Amino acid sequence: MRFRPSFQIKLFIYLVVLFVTLFSIVGVYYYRDIERQLYEDMGLRAKVQAEEIALIPSLITAVENKDVSAINRLMMNISAHSDASYMVIGDGKAIHLFHSIYADRVGKALVGDDNVDVLAGKSSTTVRLGGIGLSLRSKAPILNAQGDVIGIVSVGYLTSHINTLTIEKAIRILVAAATLLLALFTFSWFFSRSIKRQMFSLEPREIGLLVRQQKALMESIYEGVIAIDGESRIAVINQAAKKLLNLDAPSRELRGKPLEQVIAPVSFFDRQVMLEKDIHDEICLFNNLTVVASRVRIMLEDQLQGWVITFRDCSDIDRLSIQLSQVQRYADNLRVMRHEQLNWTATLAGLLHMGRYDEAIRYIEAQSESAQELLDFVSARFCSPRVCGLLLGKYARAREKGVELAFDPACGLTHLPLTLSETELMSVIGNLLDNAIEATLLRGENAGPVEVYIVSTDTELVIEVADQGVGIAPERREQIFSLGVTSKREGDHGLGLHLVASYVSHAGGIIEVSDNSPTGSVFSVFIPNGLPIAIPDCVPVTIQPEQREEHK
Amino acid sequence: MQAEMIDVMIVEDENQLAQLYAELIDNHRWLRLVGMASTLREAKALIEEKRPQLLLLDNYLPDGQGISLLENDVLKKTNCSVIFITAASDMNTCSQAIRSGAFDYILKPVSWNRLQQSLERFIQFSQTQRAWKVVDQQNVDSLYQLQAKDFTSKAGNKGIEENTLNLVEGIFMQDAGRCYSVDEVVSETGLSKTTARRYLEHCVQKGDLRVEMLYGKIGHPRRMYRRA
Numbered sequence: 001m002r003f004r005p006s007f008q009i010k011l012f013i014y015l016v017v018l019f020v021t022l023f024s025i026v027g028v029y030y031y032r033d034i035e036r037q038l039y040e041d042m043g044l045r046a047k048v049q050a051e052e053i054a055l056i057p058s059l060i061t062a063v064e065n066k067d068v069s070a071i072n073r074l075m076m077n078i079s080a081h082s083d084a085s086y087m088v089i090g091d092g093k094a095i096h097l098f099h100s101i102y103a104d105r106v107g108k109a110l111v112g113d114d115n116v117d118v119l120a121g122k123s124s125t126t127v128r129l130g131g132i133g134l135s136l137r138s139k140a141p142i143l144n145a146q147g148d149v150i151g152i153v154s155v156g157y158l159t160s161h162i163n164t165l166t167i168e169k170a171i172r173i174l175v176a177a178a179t180l181l182l183a184l185f186t187f188s189w190f191f192s193r194s195i196k197r198q199m200f201s202l203e204p205r206e207i208g209l210l211v212r213q214q215k216a217l218m219e220s221i222y223e224g225v226i227a228i229d230g231e232s233r234i235a236v237i238n239q240a241a242k243k244l245l246n247l248d249a250p251s252r253e254l255r256g257k258p259l260e261q262v263i264a265p266v267s268f269f270d271r272q273v274m275l276e277k278d279i280h281d282e283i284c285l286f287n288n289l290t291v292v293a294s295r296v297r298i299m300l301e302d303q304l305q306g307w308v309i310t311f312r313d314c315s316d317i318d319r320l321s322i323q324l325s326q327v328q329r330y331a332d333n334l335r336v337m338r339h340e341q342l343n344w345t346a347t348l349a350g351l352l353h354m355g356r357y358d359e360a361i362r363y364i365e366a367q368s369e370s371a372q373e374l375l376d377f378v379s380a381r382f383c384s385p386r387v388c389g390l391l392l393g394k395y396a397r398a399r400e401k402g403v404e405l406a407f408d409p410a411c412g413l414t415h416l417p418l419t420l421s422e423t424e425l426m427s428v429i430g431n432l433l434d435n436a437i438e439a440t441l442l443r444g445e446n447a448g449p450v451e452v453y454i455v456s457t458d459t460e461l462v463i464e465v466a467d468q469g470v471g472i473a474p475e476r477r478e479q480i481f482s483l484g485v486t487s488k489r490e491g492d493h494g495l496g497l498h499l500v501a502s503y504v505s506h507a508g509g510i511i512e513v514s515d516n517s518p519t520g521s522v523f524s525v526f527i528p529n530g531l532p533i534a535i536p537d538c539v540p541v542t543i544q545p546e547q548r549e550e551h552k
Numbered sequence: 553m554q555a556e557m558i559d560v561m562i563v564e565d566e567n568q569l570a571q572l573y574a575e576l577i578d579n580h581r582w583l584r585l586v587g588m589a590s591t592l593r594e595a596k597a598l599i600e601e602k603r604p605q606l607l608l609l610d611n612y613l614p615d616g617q618g619i620s621l622l623e624n625d626v627l628k629k630t631n632c633s634v635i636f637i638t639a640a641s642d643m644n645t646c647s648q649a650i651r652s653g654a655f656d657y658i659l660k661p662v663s664w665n666r667l668q669q670s671l672e673r674f675i676q677f678s679q680t681q682r683a684w685k686v687v688d689q690q691n692v693d694s695l696y697q698l699q700a701k702d703f704t705s706k707a708g709n710k711g712i713e714e715n716t717l718n719l720v721e722g723i724f725m726q727d728a729g730r731c732y733s734v735d736e737v738v739s740e741t742g743l744s745k746t747t748a749r750r751y752l753e754h755c756v757q758k759g760d761l762r763v764e765m766l767y768g769k770i771g772h773p774r775r776m777y778r779r780a
Contacts (some may be wrong), residue, residue, distance in 0.1 A: 075578040137666045187675055333641075337641065364661045365661065365663045365665075367640060367661050368640040368660060368661050368662070369657040369663065370661060371643065371659050372640070372658070372659045372663065373667060375643075375646060375659065379650055379657070383652045385652075385653060386651050388647065388650045388651070389647035389648060389650050389651040390647070391647075391648065392643050392644075392646060392647035393644055393647045394641070395643060396643035396644050396647075397644075408711065408746055408747075408750055409710065409711025410710040410711045410712070410750045410753075410754065412710075449745040451744075453746050453750060454748060455750075455753060457753065457756065457757045458757070462749075462753055464746060464749050466744075466745055466746045510773050510775070511764070512773075512774055512775055514734070514735060514745075516745055517738070517744075517745065522745050522746070524734075524749065524775070526775060
């Protein structure tokens with residue numbers, strides 16, 4: 001695999017490269033600038049010296065007379081006091097009269113080919129390869145009293161000398177720069193490390209991938225997910241959540257909105273409780289949808305950042321668990337049925353073989369008799385086909401679980417109360433039956449049947465479901481109708497009785513809960529027909545418990 | 553009133569059973585067999601063609617469940633009634649059939665007496681329906697009774713026994729002014745709670761007892777019974 005430096009190293013290298021490049025450019029520029037400045041300065045110095053020397057009267061006289069020894073004396077003195085690399089005096093024909101370094105040059109021609117202008121009367125400053133090397137030199141003409149050019153003064157600085165000066169300066173700057181760079185490297189190192197730490201030691205590539213993964217993850221889950229910040233403003237909301245809550249607005253519009261604007265406030269979002277603890281699988285009502293919701297705090301370095309709320313549609317879970325348990329049941333049933341079928345056929349074959357035809361017919365008919373009787377009973381006694389269907393369905397379900405549903409012979413539903421819809425009635429009956437069956441199952445084997453008594457009279461509808469199951473602890477009796485209270489290990493988690501209570505009270509009815517004997521509980525629901533009945537005797541009378549005691 | 557023949561169709565994939573149904577129908581003086589189908593597809597086509605008034609419909613067919621035919625437009629269009637036949641272990645489907653408005657539901661193994669009874673009831677239903685030119689509410693009610701139940705004699709049986717009724721009513725005779733809850737009646741009579749409730753409600757309906765609500769300090773009101 002190709003070497004891939006970590007983000008920290010990369011950031012560090014980037015910073016270092018940037019600084020080095022920056023310093024190099026600036027350095028080169030300054031170096032050039034200093035060099036240029038130096039050349040200019042030195043050039044000027046050379047020029048001034050040359051021009052001043054050219055004006056010395058004794059020199060002019062000596063040059064005019066070509067008095068080499070006089071010039072030599074004078075110039076030796078001057079050049080000893082100057083920092084110039086060399087000084088040269090030439091005559092009007094550019095022949096050496098004096099050379100401060102090489103005395104043997106006297107009498108030879110000046111080198112450098114830059115004397116034409118000077119002999120014409122102009123000063124010049126040039127960089128030329130002179131007699132002793134590459135040098136910066138300035139030449140000035142020596143004029144006699146008549147103003148004719150009689151000689152040349154040349155003052156030169158070797159470039160090597162200038163460069164030494166420049167490098168000295170540059171080194172000082174370089175040392176300062178290096179110190180600065182070192183400081184910057186250190187800073188870069190710690191800076192990149194701190195960034196890396198803030199990113200959970202993840203590479204930006206990994207973070208990018210994570211963000212994309214998170215998005216895909218959020219959309220792929222079937223549960224509704226909402227993340228909120230510390231002020232309960234929505235940070236993230238997935239499609240499933242929007243679908244469950246029936247929200248049409250696009251996610252970016254929902255982002256930043258206070259949660260209570262999206263989900264009607266419920267105790268689940270109580271600020272104090274939210275701060276205190278996380279919640280898993282609580283039944284609650286989000287915008288009229290019953291959901292199973294969880295809430296988890298997000299902590300970052302001991303600081304609360306917000307919460308993640310996940311929720312599922314309650315009915316989905318029910319459906320799923322029903323489907324799951326059904327598959328298992330089918331498999332078991334098939335095995336049992338095959339076994340029974342074989343026994344059955346064997347018996348039948350035996351009866352037919354022995355010519356006991358009447359017995360054979362009775363034997364066959366007995367197989368469907370009780371079920372057919374129940375079917376006929378239920379369909380005859382309950383006017384609503386949907387209620388019939390519900391009762392038969394519950395009967396079959398209960399029997400599969402080994403619980404018997406016993407219909408009271410007096411059952412009869414001839415009409416529905418005006419205040420209760422058929423669906424609500426089915427919910428009431430269904431939930432009461434489910435509870436009774438569940439309670440019976442909890443008690444285990446040998447629990448008696450669940451007795452069902454449903455009768456509609458002229459004035460009211462009476463539904464009574466009695467089980468001989470585990471019963472209800474006295475201290476729980478007051479809470480069983482509240483939301484989320486349950487003794488069930490699975491299923492709808494205490495929603496059923498809450499629904500029953502709300503439908504019944506909405507229909508103006510009452511629920512009585514009492515103990516069955518020897519065990520179990522009896523739920524009795526009384527719902528008035530909703531028709532005004534003008535019988536004074538039926539006006540409810542309030543009797544206090546104390547009064548009741550007197551009657552005894 | 554001259555009765556007309558009723559056209560019946562059989563949908564059953566078990567050939568032997570279908571033959572037996574056919575024999576039963578052929579031997580009946582008011583019934584006429586118009587077709588036999590062994591699959592859903594066949595059944596749909598045949599119903600369109602023969603327009604029967606009654607279908608003997610088995611649930612388990614090679615190409616699907618017979619129950620799906622109950623929801624099918626073909627039946628509604630041809631105004632065809634259904635006697636639905638399914639296995640006794642398949643009560644769930646049966647409850648669905650009831651909701652879908654089948655005329656009757658018979659569990660396998662079929663009791664031939666029960667099937668005969670059901671057919672007779674359908675003949676009666678169909679002829680009554682034909683006889684009435686004007687349908688008033690009473691007629692509709694009777695029709696409904698015929699369609700859904702022929703167990704009127706049984707329906708009258710409320711499970712009330714004279715002795716037990718006397719026992720329950722006797723409690724209220726002792727003290728005319730006193731209120732009793734179900735629990736008190738249970739403890740006095742030794743009846744089970746649901747039985748006690750049945751008798752008490754029966755008395756309320758007869759008008760011998762009346763109901764009062766007892767509002768306790770906490771919780772839900774309790775239902776009390778007092779002599780009317």
